[in-house]
Amino acid sequence: MYRYDEFDARIVHDRVSQFKGQVQRRLTGDLTEDQFKPLRLMNGVYLQLHAYMLRVAIPYGTLSSGQLRKLAFIADRYDKGFGHITTRQNIQFNWPALVDIPEILDHLAEVEMHAIQTSGNCIRNVTTDHFAGATADEIEDPRVWCEVIRQWSTFHPEFTFLPRKFKIAVTASAQDRAAVRVHDIGLHLVKNLAGETGFEVYVGGGLGRTPYVGEVIRSFLPSEHLLSYLEAILRVYNLQGRRDNLYKARIKILVNALGMDQFRDLVEAEWLNARDSSVDVPQEEVDRINAYFAPPPFENLPKAYDQTSATQDNPDFARWLRHNVSAHKQSGYAIVTVSLKSPEMAPGDITSTQMKRVADLAGDYSFDEIRTTHEQNLVLPHVRQQDLFVLWQKLSEQDLATANAGLVSDIIACPGLDYCNLANTRSIPVANRIQERFFSPEKQEEIGELKIKISGCINACGHHHVGHIGILGVDKKGEEFYQITLGGSAAEDASIGEIVGRGLSTDEVVDSIERLVAYYLQSRQSDERFVDTYKRLGSEPFKEALYAA
Amino acid sequence: MLLKLENNRLEITIGDDASHDVMNLANDVHALEADVLNVDIVVLNFPTFKDGRAYTQARQLRERAGFTGDLRATGDIIRDQILYMVRCGFTSFEVAPETDVGGLNAALAEFSDFYQPAADVAVPVWMRRQRAGREQLRRFA
Numbered sequence: 141m142y143r144y145d146e147f148d149a150r151i152v153h154d155r156v157s158q159f160k161g162q163v164q165r166r167l168t169g170d171l172t173e174d175q176f177k178p179l180r181l182m183n184g185v186y187l188q189l190h191a192y193m194l195r196v197a198i199p200y201g202t203l204s205s206g207q208l209r210k211l212a213f214i215a216d217r218y219d220k221g222f223g224h225i226t227t228r229q230n231i232q233f234n235w236p237a238l239v240d241i242p243e244i245l246d247h248l249a250e251v252e253m254h255a256i257q258t259s260g261n262c263i264r265n266v267t268t269d270h271f272a273g274a275t276a277d278e279i280e281d282p283r284v285w286c287e288v289i290r291q292w293s294t295f296h297p298e299f300t301f302l303p304r305k306f307k308i309a310v311t312a313s314a315q316d317r318a319a320v321r322v323h324d325i326g327l328h329l330v331k332n333l334a335g336e337t338g339f340e341v342y343v344g345g346g347l348g349r350t351p352y353v354g355e356v357i358r359s360f361l362p363s364e365h366l367l368s369y370l371e372a373i374l375r376v377y378n379l380q381g382r383r384d385n386l387y388k389a390r391i392k393i394l395v396n397a398l399g400m401d402q403f404r405d406l407v408e409a410e411w412l413n414a415r416d417s418s419v420d421v422p423q424e425e426v427d428r429i430n431a432y433f434a435p436p437p438f439e440n441l442p443k444a445y446d447q448t449s450a451t452q453d454n455p456d457f458a459r460w461l462r463h464n465v466s467a468h469k470q471s472g473y474a475i476v477t478v479s480l481k482s483p484e485m486a487p488g489d490i491t492s493t494q495m496k497r498v499a500d501l502a503g504d505y506s507f508d509e510i511r512t513t514h515e516q517n518l519v520l521p522h523v524r525q526q527d528l529f530v531l532w533q534k535l536s537e538q539d540l541a542t543a544n545a546g547l548v549s550d551i552i553a554c555p556g557l558d559y560c561n562l563a564n565t566r567s568i569p570v571a572n573r574i575q576e577r578f579f580s581p582e583k584q585e586e587i588g589e590l591k592i593k594i595s596g597c598i599n600a601c602g603h604h605h606v607g608h609i610g611i612l613g614v615d616k617k618g619e620e621f622y623q624i625t626l627g628g629s630a631a632e633d634a635s636i637g638e639i640v641g642r643g644l645s646t647d648e649v650v651d652s653i654e655r656l657v658a659y660y661l662q663s664r665q666s667d668e669r670f671v672d673t674y675k676r677l678g679s680e681p682f683k684e685a686l687y688a689a
Numbered sequence: 690m691l692l693k694l695e696n697n698r699l700e701i702t703i704g705d706d707a708s709h710d711v712m713n714l715a716n717d718v719h720a721l722e723a724d725v726l727n728v729d730i731v732v733l734n735f736p737t738f739k740d741g742r743a744y745t746q747a748r749q750l751r752e753r754a755g756f757t758g759d760l761r762a763t764g765d766i767i768r769d770q771i772l773y774m775v776r777c778g779f780t781s782f783e784v785a786p787e788t789d790v791g792g793l794n795a796a797l798a799e800f801s802d803f804y805q806p807a808a809d810v811a812v813p814v815w816m817r818r819q820r821a822g823r824e825q826l827r828r829f830a
Contacts, residue, residue, distance in 0.1 A: 299741070301773075
């Protein structure tokens with residue numbers, strides 16, 4: 141993975157000093173809260189319902205064991221022993237004191253981490269495929285380009301006070317695990333007919349109040365021009381994006397208002413003048429970064445390890461193999477998804493003890509590497525197949541081997557009213573109740589892939605628009621209601637779910653979802669997924685099932 | 690109070706706008722549509738510190754229109770943005786009279802390494818890496 145050189149280290153160090161000064165000026169009253177707010181936000185510090193929250197960047201979701209141990213230390217010392225994995229592959233601490241935050245940043249800097257641009261109206265942490273560098277179906281490791289973008293976007297002097305936040309995601313696989321089409325800019329690494337690598341560039345996707353699936357602005361951008369093209373898009377957005385209304389300020393609104401053709405013309409006109417500037421880093425620098433992402437020293441192993449003896453006596457292990465273990469590009473290796481979706485915990489929450497254990501297990505079984513996923517799980521990317529059984533046993537001891545990756549209980553949920561001061565309703569208890577209702581692993585397996593995503597308000601942090609089943613919390617005269625959307629997807633078949641009818645009360649919502657699932661099970665053809673059956677039959681019969689009580 | 694950037698430091702100065710051609714450029718005007726050829730001072734406004742359009746306008750004036758005169762920031766200017774403004778090509782600043790000039794100069798010195806090129810003279814980190822790399826190679830050759 142990427143390691144800091146003297147420049148990276150000094151920039152992060154200077155940033156900590158700067159933020160120390162800003163906190164000091166706030167504490168002495170030199171800065172008003174209104175002036176301090178955008179400064180603390182730019183450094184991932186939010187003021188929530190009960191306390192400050194610190195969001196720490198995990199660039200493109202890649203962590204070392206040492207970094208995860210440091211996060212565990214911070215959770216123990218400055219939080220209540222928890223961390224929370226976010227949908228931008230970052231980690232949040234919900235209970236730090238403001239005066240401690242500079243010290244936390246010092247600790248983070250020791251392991252080459254920071255909280256830079258995890259919030260604010262700037263370019264946020266770039267996200268990517270959590271299987272990057274391990275999956276067989278990628279063109280090249282997309283994290284190299286993520287790091288190029290990370291450096292370019294860090295403290296960008298022109299793009300730090302944009303109309304609104306700006307999110308970029310990169311994938312290099314046909315199977316989109318990074319939700320690139322619901323980002324402000326989505327980058328899909330492809331090869332053209334001549335065999336050259338470049339990007340299919342999507343723009344204008346996003347969730348929130350007005351969800352859009354991004355459209356292609358350029359079908360092939362030679363990779364050496366990535367940064368100048370991004371700069372051209374950002375420049376048009378910075379000048380023309382709306383600043384009069386917070387809810388209409390994202391780039392998706394601008395693209396939609398101008399139409400893609402006119403927006404593209406503006407971007408291409410900007411780019412024409414920028415493409416030969418020194419914004420684009422030369423191949424030498426890309427090669428330098430690329431070297432950090434060289435594959436770990438894999439052993440030469442036979443193609444597949446025979447798990448029969450272990451699975452015979454352990455149906456739970458067999459189920460975990462089926463759902464949480466994915467194919468690796470290197471023969472004899474596998475990718476393991478470590479589920480953070482036990483019904484005992486808020487989705488994405490992890491205890492400091494679990495962090496330390498996962499750090500150790502990554503050291504023993506995955507070349508010291510861990511990934512965070514936008515679906516709020518962890519991944520051990522490089523595990524020898526012959527180690528899977530013992531790894532599963534050790535994960536089980538920590539309640540980290542729930543065999544539910546991609547299944548009904550693998551729910552994305554925002555923090556909701558339990559933490560967030562924007563929320564209308566709670567999200568975590570709804571997620572937990574659905575997980576309890578579908579507790580049976582056999583039942584979950586029978587249902588197959590089903591992505592439920594829950595947001596506690598219209599800001600859509602829980603990505604409900606792109607859930608196969610989306611659940612949106614709304615407040616009606618002080619009472620919590622939940623609106624259901626169906627048929628959404630964040631993957632390569634990206635689509636926005638449809639609202640099917642009136643909101644459901646807290647008491648109704650879990651029963652209704654169970655009826656939806658029952659209707660799907662009786663209606664599906666062969667191995668059709670929930671979302672496929674929905675797309676085949678349309679909303680009407682599902683709507684009937686939902687409100688059948 | 691008017692501040693002028695000299696050798697990467699801000700000094701209080703007396704404005705002499707009467708003897709110069711000054712252009713006030715609104716935030717919704719594309720910088721390349723303005724005729725700045727015979728202008729000495731272009732003034733760009735920050736209506737609030739959250740409104741960052743003038744950063745782009747400044748870079749376009751410097752890097753695309755080739756404007757070499759004085760580029761002045763007015764409006765809501767706070768210490769923590771001054772470095773971004775300088776990097777985008779601003780050379781003078783109309784600030785509130787009670788502004789702590791020492792604080793602004795401290796803010797200008799908070800960073801010495803920059804990842805990306807802009808309208809200032811800073812050499813982006815990747816370029817310095819290459820230079821460092823080449824020197825290292827030479828030393829070991």
